[in-house]
Amino acid sequence: MKESIHDISHRAQVLRAEIELHNYRYYVLDNPSIPDAEYDRLLRELQHIEQDFPQLITTDSPTQRVGAAPLKAFAQITHAIPMLSLSNAFDDSEVEAFDRRVGAGLALEAEPVAWTVLDSVEYTAEPKFDGLAVSLRYENGDFKTGATRGDGYAGEDITLNLRTIRSIPLRLPLVHPPALLEVRGEVLMLKKDFQRLNQQQLAKGEKEFANPRNAAAGSLRQLDPGITATRHLTFFAYGIGQCDDADLPQDTHYRMLQYLSALHFPVSQECRVVSGLAGLLDYYQAIGAKRDALPYAIDGVVYKVNSLAFQEKLGFVSRAPRFAIAHKFPAQEAITQLLDIDVQVGRTGALTPVARLHPVFVGGVTVTNATLHNAGEIERKDVRIGDTVIVRRAGDVIPEVVAVVAEKRPPGALVFTMPEHCPVCGAKVVRLSDEAIARCTGGLFCPAQRKQAILHFASRRALDIEGLGDKLIDQMVDHAIIRTPADLYKLGLAALASLERMAEKSAGNILRAIEKSKHTTLARFIYALGIRNVGEATAKDLAAYLGSLDQLIAADSERLQQILRLQQIPDIGPVVAQSIVDFFAEAHNREVIEQLRACGVHWDEHEGKSVQNGQTAPLSGKTFVLTGTLPAMSREEAKEKIEALGGKVSGSVSEKTDYVVAGADPGSKYDKAVSIGVTILDQAGLEALLK
């Protein structure tokens, strides 16, 4: 059915209203709710309607205007020469059409000399910075005023904010500066500064910026320049406005850029002079390949006819010059619907929520899944099943859901909750208090974690099984020859030798290495279990202070924290202790440990520093009293160390006291100890006991 003109007119109205709203959010609030590609799509649809039905064009249509009017909160600055936008090309054929238009425009206008025979136009090609345009006015060499583009004719006076940007010269380095020079360019935020800013915002509990462009705009359009000064902004020059500088090159755009560079304005190192369509497209490819490695965000490249005389000949259409065009890169963000959220378990037990998406073309490929990172991110972004979401895919990075388009949330969108049990193995899922990530606690037997668990178990600092590398483990797990570390000790020569590229001799070597690993130390064994947050040093301490694996399994969080405090790593005690408790709470983990012991994995139970056979801790049963000031140990520290080894610290001396530890200026406790003959220790004596 053919649409009536009435329907089309209505569609144009709807589009205008929608685009105006996005303009307001983007240009005024610096807080867009949809990706640029989606905005461009809406604008293009409107442009096409207006092209086909010119009678529908209104003077206030967003297709006829640039940006948005300046905010009342700022003083206004009128641009004597308007700051326009750029036409866009989204593919090669549109660039070709541009090049043809330029060639034709020059030929038509020309006197029958030079450019009638022009078959290859010369262009300057530049990165298209994704920031915001500003105009800087220098009077007699001094930076006087600076403004945003605004609606192209009047912008906001942001002079004080611009003065905080270090790459903007406050004085031109000229002995005889021109009376007037207006430099135009882009204020932007480098990718690294953008990341840092967002981390700070997050830490302060404030809103993150969607991208460097919004961060730059939001930072620059501040009523308080003090805030702008704390944000790291950068400037690149790419053109001039009003000017009476006699030294300004009059021939080409490229030479004008070089002149600006000589005046100490930053000019992109990527600007080139190229020739004809082929030159444009080559440049596009080259910059596209570099895009992710550039320190600043770009959303395309800009081609400008290089000859300034030609530029003048070509002139302007309503909102953009005819002599230039922006060739856009494929969008890295798009919107689509979130159909469902799955949970994947990684090699280390981390549960990653993955968004199942309605297929969407973004970053050059069709994407159907995107990571949601972790439960904390889902909460922070308030992502719900059924939402319309913004998906980002930049370079080789895994596609991610960056935000929700709040106004498109359907009724009944579902809040996601992390499963309480691992979807792979059924073990309990925990999320430690200081972590955004939920994890499966079934480290030793969870199929998702098998390869990692066995690799870690066999690694050099753990049970040190020589020759058992990741490729072999992958094969053994894939062929279901082993499922847990305990299965290593049940391996037969035949099973091993059946594996690809496994000669019988090396199979024999590996079996011998496995056999040898049975005799180990408690510290290595604890480390080998792969308990979250338990590294080598912690494993050693746990072995030394607890003396036996059964003590470790039985230890409660308090006791574990007591030991961990001795490591003097602040603040992590409770988290590590919780990891240990969770690990041993999982019956399957304990089963694997039992199997390991049953298979003959053993260690010397005496290895704990001074642990006696059958005794839980070296100082257990001993009572200490502390008095006076020790030279290099606080009383609290001494108490902790004694208690960690099982000793008791009491407040008063009696017949039951085993040791009085006396520092400088001891009190009456010291006298009492002397009178009843209790052993008195100084700090060195205590330390000897603690060793």
Ligand SMILES: NC(=O)c1ccc[n+]([C@@H]2O[C@H](COP(=O)([O-])OP(=O)(O)OC[C@H]3O[C@@H](n4cnc5c(N)ncnc54)[C@H](O)[C@@H]3O)[C@@H](O)[C@H]2O)c1
């Ligand atoms: N997501 C949204 O809701 C939303 C809303 C409005 C606009 N937008 C986006 O804003 C853009 C349209 O805005 P626009 O009219 O400012 O056009 P534009 O950004 O596409 O092109 C014009 C601008 O390019 C900039 N530029 C960067 N490098 C340049 C260079 N080397 N030479 C010359 N100019 C250079 C200048 O700031 C200039 O004003 C589009 O990308 C659009 O998607 C998005």
Ligand SMILES: [Zn+2]
């Ligand atoms: Zn699991």
